[in-house]
Amino acid sequence: MLGEPKNTPYDLRFKFLGIAIRIHPGFWAICVFLGFSMGMSTPPTALLVFSLAVFLSLLIHEMGHALAFNRCGIRAHVVLYHFGGLAVPTGMESYFDHASGYTSKQKLFVTAAGPGMQILAALLVIVALRAMGKTDGFLTEHVGIPARLTADPSGTLDNIIMSLSRDDLAWDLRHMDEQMQALFASADANDDQLLSLAEHDTFQTTVDSLSEQFEQTPIPVPSVTAMVIKSEHKNRFIGAELKLLEDADVGDDGLIRISDLQQTLQHQTSFESDLLNKFVYIFVMISLFWAILNLAPVYPLDGGQITRELLVLFNVHNAIPKSLLVSAATGVAIGIWGLGNNQIFLTMMFFMMAYSSYQLLQRFQRGY
Numbered sequence: 001m002l003g004e005p006k007n008t009p010y011d012l013r014f015k016f017l018g019i020a021i022r023i024h025p026g027f028w029a030i031c032v033f034l035g036f037s038m039g040m041s042t043p044p045t046a047l048l049v050f051s052l053a054v055f056l057s058l059l060i061h062e063m064g065h066a067l068a069f070n071r072c073g074i075r076a077h078v079v080l081y082h083f084g085g086l087a088v089p090t091g092m093e094s095y096f097d098h099a100s101g102y103t104s105k106q107k108l109f110v111t112a113a114g115p116g117m118q119i120l121a122a123l124l125v126i127v128a129l130r131a132m133g134k135t136d137g138f139l140t141e142h143v144g145i146p147a148r149l150t151a152d153p154s155g156t157l158d159n160i161i162m163s164l165s166r167d168d169l170a171w172d173l174r175h176m177d178e179q180m181q182a183l184f185a186s187a188d189a190n191d192d193q194l195l196s197l198a199e200h201d202t203f204q205t206t207v208d209s210l211s212e213q214f215e216q217t218p219i220p221v222p223s224v225t226a227m228v229i230k231s232e233h234k235n236r237f238i239g240a241e242l243k244l245l246e247d248a249d250v251g252d253d254g255l256i257r258i259s260d261l262q263q264t265l266q267h268q269t270s271f272e273s274d275l276l277n278k279f280v281y282i283f284v285m286i287s288l289f290w291a292i293l294n295l296a297p298v299y300p301l302d303g304g305q306i307t308r309e310l311l312v313l314f315n316v317h318n319a320i321p322k323s324l325l326v327s328a329a330t331g332v333a334i335g336i337w338g339l340g341n342n343q344i345f346l347t348m349m350f351f352m353m354a355y356s357s358y359q360l361l362q363r364f365q366r367g368y
């Protein structure tokens with residue numbers, strides 16, 4: 001499993017940093033397949049950007065392994081193909097046949113260098129984006145990591161909203177439909193044509209107390225997007241928050257609309273070119289996903305080899321069968337997780353790896 005694929009006339013070959021690189025046509029096929037299945041096929045240039053981002057990310061991973069091999073005095077070349085990538089010591093049939101000849105520490109270094117370089121590349125891209133005040137579109141929006149933890153500027157609007165009180169956030173009654181205007185007319189206690197969140201709360205309490213003996217009737221809550229902030233509240237802010245408020249303060253009615261803030265923020269934190277935004281998003285996503293996936297302690301992934309070498313390094317009794325047992329169990333666990341999360345491709349991959357770990361374990365126990 002996962003040996004080096006045969007040469008084809010359609011292989012793309014070049015050298016980078018002294019490492020020979022071969023790209024099997026199966027690699028482009030899997031890029032197109034993945035691009036389509038992730039909805040990255042329109043416009044067609046998006047598919048190209050997707051493939052380029054995957055190519056760069058996987059190349060960095062394999063270059064990490066290959067350069068680490070070089071440092072250990074072993075010549076290696078890189079192959080990208082339909083299962084991803086391989087860094088193969090030149091003259092060996094596959095990476096995995098290459099079991100002896102160098103120390104456990106060297107093997108750990110070589111194995112960790114792949115995912116390590118890939119994570120480093122993703123972090124560098126994220127740091128560069130932050131330096132430009134841009135979002136990666138992935139960590140906050142897709143994974144749901146709080147913006148402040150990764151200094152993602154897309155959290156600027158949330159910061160503004162969180163530091164305002166329920167008196168400061170309001171809906172503009174003049175921009176509501178007649179029905180809503182009629183409903184909320186009496187709720188606007190200070191008659192400023194603004195229904196603040198605090199006034200809405202009070203109104204709800206009043207209605208609740210009046211209708212106590214009847215059914216409770218919840219008052220409709222208009223959307224957050226329809227809210228406004230008074231321009232004078234700008235003075236409470238500095239830095240990115242102030243800049244956003246100033247840029248979005250377009251009307252002359254002394255109000256800043258949340259919808260304008262959202263649009264302005266989107267404009268500020270992303271690049272003009274949508275293809276560039278896509279590239280950044282895919283590169284960060286694939287790099288982190290691929291690196292973390294490969295660190296799962298499952299053979300023949302990097303994580304499976306790291307587990308084995310760590311057990312060997314710490315002189316754990318029966319290190320290899322133990323690492324195979326961990327591999328089979330983790331493979332099954334991730335496969336089941338994939339089943340529950342509709343990740344059929346992932347499930348198939350991990351069940352296959354779990355089964356081959358189990359077979360290896362049996363062979364090992366029979367003494368090959």
Ligand SMILES: [Zn+2]
Nearest residue numbers: 114115294302
């Ligand atoms: Zn690797």
